[in-house]
Amino acid sequence: xxxxxxxxxxxxxxxxxxxxxxVFLVPxxxxxxxxxxxxxxxxxxxxxxxxxxxxxxMAVADGRLTGxxxxxxxSRGPGASHAAIAVHTAQQDAVPFILLIGQVAEKDLxxxxxxxxxxxxxxxxxxxxxxxCRHPTQLAETAxxxxxxxxxxxxxxxVIVLPEDIQxxxxxxxxxKQRRQIAGVPAASVMASLGEQITAAKKPLIxxxxxxxxxxxxxxxxxxxxxxxxxxxxxxxxQDLFENDHPLYAGNMGLANPDDQMALxxxxxxxxxxGTRLGDxxxxxxxxxxxxxxxxxxxxxxxxxxxxxxxxxxxxxxVTDPIDLADALMQSLPPASHPNREWLAAWHAFRTRYMTWxxxxxxxxxxxxxxxxAVMDHASEQTTICLDAxxxxxxxxxxAPFTKGRRLMSPLAGAMGYGTPAAxxxxxxxxxxxxxxxxxxxxxxxxxxxxxxxxxxxxxxxxIVSSNRTYxxxxxxxxxxxxxxxSGTTLFNPDFVEMAKSFGMPGLRINQLDEVSAVIxxxxxxxxxxxxxxxxxxxxxxxxxx
Ligand SMILES: Cc1ncc(C[n+]2csc(CCOP(=O)(O)OP(=O)(O)O)c2C)c(N)n1
Numbered sequence: 004x005x006x007x008x009x010x011x012x013x014x015x016x017x018x019x020x021x022x023x024x025x026v027f028l029v030p031x032x033x034x035x036x037x038x039x040x041x042x043x044x045x046x047x048x049x050x051x052x053x054x055x056x057x058x059x060x061m062a063v064a065d066g067r068l069t070g071x072x073x074x075x076x077x078s079r080g081p082g083a084s085h086a087a088i089a090v091h092t093a094q095q096d097a098v099p100f101i102l103l104i105g106q107v108a109e110k111d112l113x114x115x116x117x118x119x120x121x122x123x124x125x126x127x128x129x130x131x132x133x134x135x136c137r138h139p140t141q142l143a144e145t146a147x148x149x150x151x152x153x154x155x156x157x158x159x160x161x162v163i164v165l166p167e168d169i170q171x172x173x174x175x176x177x178x179x180k181q182r183r184q185i186a187g188v189p190a191a192s193v194m195a196s197l198g199e200q201i202t203a204a205k206k207p208l209i210x211x212x213x214x215x216x217x218x219x220x221x222x223x224x225x226x227x228x229x230x231x232x233x234x235x236x237x238x239x240x241x242q243d244l245f246e247n248d249h250p251l252y253a254g255n256m257g258l259a260n261p262d263d264q265m266a267l268x269x270x271x272x273x274x275x276x277x278g279t280r281l282g283d284x285x286x287x288x289x290x291x292x293x294x295x296x297x298x299x300x301x302x303x304x305x306x307x308x309x310x311x312x313x314x315x316x317x318x319x320x321x322v323t324d325p326i327d328l329a330d331a332l333m334q335s336l337p338p339a340s341h342p343n344r345e346w347l348a349a350w351h352a353f354r355t356r357y358m359t360w361x362x363x364x365x366x367x368x369x370x371x372x373x374x375x376x377a378v379m380d381h382a383s384e385q386t387t388i389c390l391d392a393x394x395x396x397x398x399x400x401x402x403a404p405f406t407k408g409r410r411l412m413s414p415l416a417g418a419m420g421y422g423t424p425a426a427x428x429x430x431x432x433x434x435x436x437x438x439x440x441x442x443x444x445x446x447x448x449x450x451x452x453x454x455x456x457x458x459x460x461x462x463x464x465x466x467i468v469s470s471n472r473t474y475x476x477x478x479x480x481x482x483x484x485x486x487x488x489x490s491g492t493t494l495f496n497p498d499f500v501e502m503a504k505s506f507g508m509p510g511l512r513i514n515q516l517d518e519v520s521a522v523i524x525x526x527x528x529x530x531x532x533x534x535x536x537x538x539x540x541x542x543x544x545x546x547x548x549x
Contacts, residue, residue: 010139010169011040013176017146019044020179022071025431026050027058029085031078033105033118036170050431050456052424055082057453059089060424063100064389064412068432070217072099072153072161079105080118083125088418093160094129095416097213097280099153100160101146102130108168109137126162135164139172147179155184156307157280186306186324188331197319198336200300201231204273206346208253211245212238212279214306214325224277225249227329232342233275234350236268238285240413243405247358253350254357256285257400264353265291275302276317278325280310289314304328360402363516365540371469372398374537377519378439378467381527384408386437387429391422393443394476394544395469410436420449423466427453430462437527438462444470444496451502457532458507464533465526468499471539479544503534513537 008016014037018026025048030038041049052058055077066073073093077086083104093100107116112135123133132152134145142165149161188194201207215224224245228235234253235245245252254264268291276292279285281303286292292301292315303317304325312320321328363370375398378388388403390396390413405411412429414421426440442451447468457464469475478492500510513522513535526533 008174008176009036009040009171010142010174011037011171012043013143013174014146015040015044015047016176017143017150017179018074019047021150021181022069023074024048025065026074026076027052027061027065027428028076029053029055029058029078029082031082031105033079033107033167034076034103034165034170035105036167037076037103037105037165039171048431053452053455054450055085056088056420057424057450059086059100059102060092060418060421060450061428061453062102063089063093063096063098064421064425064428065432066093066100066153066158067096067098067216067412068429070099070154072101072150073428074101074103076103077105078118079107080120083120083122087126088420090126090160090162091129092414092416092418092421094131096414097157097159099158101149101153101163102126102160103163103165106135106164106166109166110168112166122162122164126160129160130162131159133162133164136166136169139169140174142169143174143176143179150181157305157310184306186322186327188323188327189321193319193321194331194335197302198332200273200302200319201275201332202336204300205343206271207231207233207273207275208268208271209233209235210238210256210274210276210279210285211235211241212277212285212305213241214278215244216241217326220278220326221245223326223329227333230333230338231336232339232347234347238279239282240400240411240415242400242403243409243411246407247404248406250351251347252354254354255400256287258284258397260287261357264357267349267353269298271299273302274299275304277302277304277329280305281314286314358402358404365543367542368471368538368540369513369516369519370543371395371537371539372402373516373519374467374469374513374523375399375403375441377523378441379403380520381523382409382439383437385435386410386439387412389413389422389426389429389438389440391440391442391446392417392419392476393446393469393474394479395441395443395471395539399441419443419446422446423450424453426464426466427456427462430457430464431460434462438464440464440466442466442468443475444468444472444494444499445474447499448497454503454508454532454534455506462532463530465523466503466532466534468534468536469539470496470499470536471541471544472496473541473544475541475544478541499534499536508532508534511535
């Protein structure tokens with residue numbers, strides 16, 4: 004036992020011992036006790052945000068980058084309601100995240116006191132665990148359990164609720180030690196049988212998911228694919244898991260995979276789904292692997308028993324860490340001596356065809372794909388691309404080469420408003436990397452105000468706004484399903500260049516195609532926060548829907 008401290012100090016001490024060195028918050032009178040204790044934790048960087056959605060997204064991005072829970076602190080009722088989007092995103096993206104919410108005093112609970120919400124009801128369906136502390140001694144143990152729950156199995160969100168009158172009492176605090184859950188490698192007989200399948204397969208395929216984001220994961224995936232000469236398809240929005248110029252890179256599972264890719268997938272005789280959940284997008288609406296029973300010999304490896312076998316029965320349902328599994332298989336089996344060259348060539352041809360950049364044809368502005376191309380042409384190995392949700396992002400997922408070292412941060416949950424806060428979290432976490440944020444004119448006005456942090460902390464982020472004066476993604480759907488009947492999707496925009504200037508950062512403009520490369524080069528040369536407003540073609544979107 005250490006010296007007595009307050010309950011909030013005890014909670015922050017657990018966070019600190021677990022390596023949590025940054026929290027994102029909008030303050031509230033309901034958690035003044037925690038705010039007070041933060042003063043005594045100078046090693047925890049307190050990032051003050053402008054909206055709880057922004058704070059939550061930053062924390063979710065930070066959790067994804069570090070593997071430790073990202074932490075957001077918000078006030079009761081209104082603050083918690085704003086932050087709900089981050090809980091949902093952390094759940095869909097399987098990111099460790101803790102949302103700490105102040106609450107009305109203990110004696111007022113469940114009386115509909117001012118700004119009171121029952122958070123079990125509010126977040127019970129999307130968080131892994133919701134816990135309302137009732138006694139000061141519970142704060143530290145709750146923090147420890149929250150970290151365990153958020154970081155084990157399929158990682159996800161935990162909500163801690165702290166009534167305002169239990170945050171400052173004297174308590175003793177235990178030392179906290181974090182241990183990673185151990186998900187064992189399968190028994191020798193299972194490994195032998197799996198090894199036989201891999202050796203015998205004529206058309207094996209790896210479906211690689213988010214578990215490989217861990218330090219060392221990408222290297223392990225690459226070594227495994229090379230050892231057995233197996234093509235790698237990455238799951239939804241995980242393009243940066245496997246170098247896209249590698250001969251074994253076989254594309255991704257996206258929102259609309261082409262028929263030739265689906266045909267190749269169907270031909271596979273052994274599917275190794277490693278470190279991925281099998282959601283509707285990754286499985287292309289449960290077509291690959293098929294819902295219920297896969298047509299191929301199917302290996303599903305994920306370190307959570309609630310994920311393995313959830314929708315599709317696997318021949319090898321392995322509740323295992325895929326990195327441990329891959330390492331064990333490489334140790335026990337020799338490298339592939341006679342890979343199926345035709346199978347590898349077919350995938351290579353598909354990927355080359357699929358990733359060839361298109362030419363600009365629109366006349367009413369720049370097709371955003373050309374901006375993406377120029378960004379990737381200029382990008383270094385140390386570039387992180389942060390995306391908001393919207394149709395401007397489609398060319399990134401389709402054509403952008405995530406070669407060695409490049410990173411992609413985008414919401415699997417498809418939440419608008421994620422891009423700007425994620426870029427800020429990335430730049431704060433690793434100042435050595437170049438961070439480029441792409442966002443639509445819709446998403447920019449959802450969380451764009453958080454950009455002020457880039458000026459405050461001098462984070463050299465390039466924010467690129469695709470201004471097509473519409474919620475383009477939805478307009479595209481309207482044109483597909485209700486041609487010519489547009490409603491609710493047109494936007495009236497501010498002048499984003501002037502907006503950037505009022506924030507204290509330069510603003511640049513791209514009006515036409517021949518300006519794209521030079522403006523991006525100019526923005527990169529500034530090594531300071533800068534916004535580029537792109538006059539994006541709307542016809543390009545509308546036409547691609549028809
Ligand atoms: C928070 C949130 N609200 C609504 C949506 C539905 N939605 C998806 S994309 C989109 C339009 C995005 O517009 P914009 O940011 O301008 O980008 P564009 O599609 O025009 O490239 C909308 C409204 C969403 N995904 N997230």
